[in-house]
Each structure stands twice: as C-alpha cells, then as structure tokens.
Amino acid sequence: MPRFAANLSMMYTEHDFPDRFAAASADGFEAVEYLFPYAYEAAELRRLLDENGLRQVLFNAPPGAWDSGERGTAALPGREADTRSGIERALEYAAALGSPRVHVMAGLVGPDAVPAARDTYLANLTWAAEKAATVGVDVLIEPINGRDMPGYFLSRQAEAHAVVQSVGAPNLKVQLDLYHCQIVEGDLTTTLRRDLPTGRVGHLQIAGVPDRHEPDQGELAIDHLFAVIDELGFDGWTGCEYRPRAGTSEGLGWLKNNLHVRGFRGEETA
Template identity: 45%
Template sequence: MHRFSANLGFLFTELSETKRIAAAAAAGFTGVEMHWPYQVPAPEMRSALSRSELTMLGLNTPVGNAAAGDFGLGALPGREGEFQQAVEQALSYGTAIGASSVHCMAGAVAPDDLVRAEQTFVANLKAAADRAAQASMTILIEPINHRDKPGYFLHRIEQAASIIEKVGRSNVKIMFDCYHIQITQGDLIRRLETHLELIGHVQVAAVPSRAEPDEGEVNYPEILRTLERIGYGGWIGAEYKPRGRTEDGLGWLRAWSKAVSGFSTAASA
C-alpha cells in the first residue's frame, strides 16, 4: 500500500506555512514535510498539524549562508561546528513538531577537495546520527544533480550508499529523489532494486520540467509497480513545482491509483 506525500516547500506556496498544512488536509493528504519551516514557532506549527490531524515527516538542515552561495554544510571542511549547530537546530525543531527525519544537506565543494569533503561528511554524519538516535529520528542524505546545483558534493546513488556504509549507523538512509537520479544517472528501477534496504524516502517529479509527475521521460506507473513489487514501505513524496495552482494539478493521484493495488495520500518535504 503506497503512501503519497506532498512537499509543502513546493506545493501550496501562495499560502503561509501553517495555512499550507490546512490546505493539504483539505486536499485529502494526511502528512506533511517541509524544507526550512524554522521561521514558524514550533508550538504554532505543532498546533496547525494537530488541528489538521496531519503527520510531519521531516525537514532539512539549514543551508548555511545562502547569500554566499551555501546549499548545505555537511561536507564542507572547516565548517563542522556550523554543521553541528544546524543539525541541533533541525533535530530540536523536528522533535518539537513531531517530525521523524532530518535531511542533512551536504553542500557544494570544489573538485579538488572531494577527498576531504567525503571524510568531513562521514564524520559529521556519525555525530548527527548519534544525536538523532537519541530522539528516535532518521537522518536522510540526498543525491542532488549538478544541473540544478553545480558542485553539490553528493550526486550519485552509489556514492550515497558508500558513505552510509562508512558511517555505519542504521538510522542513516537515502532520500531517493527520482528527479535528481534520473538526470544524473537514470536506470531508476535497477537502482531502486539494488539499494532498497538503504532507502528511507522516495520523491518524484517530472523530468526534465520538475512539474507534476504526469509528464516527461520517467514512466512513473512502472516505478510504482516496482516499489510495490520489491516491498518498499516508505512514503512517496511529491516534490515538484506545480504548473499552476496546486489543487488543479492533483489529477496524477487519481491516475496513479490505477497503476497499483491501492494507495493512501499524505503531504511531504
């Protein structure tokens, strides 16, 4: 039974964060996930979730200094202290609102610094995973394509699997974003099959447009059948940029229901 989620960092963005939760509930979703909701006080966020009876799946670590081009800190040598502060902020906020996971963003690094970047990321993830375990939370890492984020350290699924092996913590998993993996590598079905045990979350969007997942080059009905066949039990997150109003583009949920034996809906980030 698939559980679909919607990324409230991309969906219902004409509304405030708390009103997006209510809109997601009205659209039939039962859970939410956000990127960086930290500007909303945690009690206010938790109250909105409670009123809508929605589950919060997860959030991202702060990116660092966005004005200077930061897009995560996890693999940046010399900035370990900042990364741990970002992890602490994410875990504390996530715990307060009932989230179950935190996506630790690696950041972009120079090509001549990849070895040190990996060493830094592994060490940082060990510490983050140990801290997350105290809160019964999962750490997610996500390969992101270089077309959208040039120089992003983590960009291949096999690289993520190797890093998780080196970290050696059972609560570190892969966020398998089909959009990013298709652009960088393709061969989605084989990679889902190969890395199933390490996948903590799956995300979808059209390729190359990143719009609703009902267009483009990925055969998502077959992806859904594959996930069902191999026994994936996690959420499938709709992390796409709507072509128009979010409500007007949700027809893909009805279409996808015909491709699997059954599904439930939820909203994610």
C-alpha cells in the same frame, strides 16, 4: 500505491505557507514535508499539523547561509561547529513536530577539495547519526543533480550508499529522489530494485523530468515506477517535491486517478 507526502515548499505556493497545511489536508494528504521550518516557532507548526490531521515526515537541517548560495555545510572543512549546532537545532524541531527523519545537506565542494570534504562529511554524519539515535530520528543524505545544483558534493546513488556503509549507523539512510536520479543516471527501475531491498533508503521523492512539474508530466513512466515500489514492499513515504504547472489542486489528477492510495484521503475511482 506508495504513501505520499505533500512538499509544502513547492506545492500550494498559491497560499501563504501557514495556509498550505489546510490546503494539503483538504486535498487528502495525511503527511507533509518541506525544506526548512526555522522561520516559524515549532509550537506554531505543531498546531498547524494537529489542526489539519497531518504528520510531519521530513525537513532539512539548517543549510548554512542559504540566501547567499550555501547548500549545506556537512562536507565543508572548518564548518563543523555550524553543522553540528544546526543538527542540534533540527533535532529540537524534530522532537516538537514528531518528524522521524531529518535531511542533512552536504554543501557545494570544488573538485580539488573532495578528499578533505569526504573526511569531514563522514565525521559530521557519524556525529549526527549518534546524536539523532538518542531521540529516535533517522538522518538522511540525498544525491542532487548537478544541473540544478552545480558543485553539490553528492550526486550519485552509489556514492550515497557508500557513505552510509562507511559510517555504519543504522539510522543513517539515503533519500532517493527519482527526479535527481533520472537526470544524473537514469535506469530508475534497476536502481529501485537494487537499492530498496538493502534497507538503506529511508525516503523517496518524485517530480516530473525534465521540468520538475507533476510526476506524470515528462519522461518518467510514473505508474510503472509506483508498481515497482509496491512490488518491493517499500513502506516509507514518498514526498511530492515538484512545482505544479498551474494550480496545485488542479494538478493532482495523477494521484486521484490511482486506486488504494495509502496516505491520501482523496476519492478513489472505480
């Protein structure tokens, strides 16, 4: 089975954020991801990871003015200084937390601005990948569906892979969220079989479609998809970026009922 990381921005929200580390560890997770670490000192987050035997596997670079509706700045002409200072800050956190990857959000772009936005995006990602390579960090980009995030610059897998190929940096990779991909384009089995062998996918994420609850809730044949991921030999992490329908621990039956789950300390069933 894939190696699973708890997303602490969406899971365990019945606890205060610092307490979510212990809750995830108690449920058997060995790794975590979340949106943003910047409300906390890196040393405090490092302590929470260490005390609970957890690995940090992903977080996002600063997205601009999130509370005002911004969803990244990497593709926004005129915001290069903000983007690059944010990436530098993210890399400082990555070093402190031992995170091997950082997701850089593109931003919301109107259709008339796409050509200039693409040039800006490529330039910023080239700079980010070069900077991140010096500290051994992968930079990730993620297609996001337009229902949840209207106007987001990147929405399709082929677009993301074209960007990665255009930049040509080995540490620039795609974050393949099966929830977003199913909403935008579907055909997940074919997508996995096409894209995972390229080596350009650095991280997977899962959630049920259409409601973003547990991954076994809704239209995804999640056990089939896990088998495909194993068949393809993907050894990266799979982030559980979903909103539990009720309590987080109570909704983990989909995971605890699977045998030989790497990256999960829960009991195995016969």
